[in-house]
Every structure is written in C-alpha cells, then in structure tokens.
Amino acid sequence: MLLEKYNFDSEKADTIVFENNNEISLRSEAIIECLSSLSTFWKLAKVLRIFPLTFRDAVYNTIARNRYKWLRKTDRCEVG
Numbered sequence: 001m002l003l004e005k006y007n008f009d010s011e012k013a014d015t016i017v018f019e020n021n022n023e024i025s026l027r028s029e030a031i032i033e034c035l036s037s038l039s040t041f042w043k044l045a046k047v048l049r050i051f052p053l054t055f056r057d058a059v060y061n062t063i064a065r066n067r068y069k070w071l072r073k074t075d076r077c078e079v080g
Contacts, residue, residue, distance in 0.1 A: 015027050015030075015064070016030045016031065016034075017030060018030035018031075018033045018034045020033060020037060027056075027057045027060045027061070028048075028053065028056035028057050028059065028060040029053065029056070031045075031060065032045050032046060032048055032049065032056075
C-alpha cells in the first residue's frame, strides 16, 4: 500500500487522507478528489480549486475543529 511507503500511521491520523492511482491527497485536496471520484455530478467539486490551497485548507481545518460542536455529537443514536 502506498501509505505504508510513506510510513503513514492511520491510527494517529489527524486529517483526511485520500489515495487514488498511487497519489495521496490531504485535507481539502483529499475532499475534492474523493468527491470528484464519486460520480459525474461530483466532478464539479474540482471547481473549488479556483481558491488557493492555503484558503481551502484553512476552511477545512475550521470545519474539522468545530464539526462536533456544529453537528451536535452525541454518545448514542437518536433514531428510533
């Protein structure tokens, strides 16, 4: 696996990593690559590359840091 080549420990990962065709993407670029690999509609995600990587990663980091606060993480499933 390519991630092993880079000595990547998935247990200690603090960001999203996307591997496709022996290429590794991190943070916002991983999100764009993942979405664009899903279907024709999601290929539109590539338009987000008009924004500089530093800006996209700053947005990614803000969402990652606050996602549980914004999405109300709970200890149990509230369905049912």
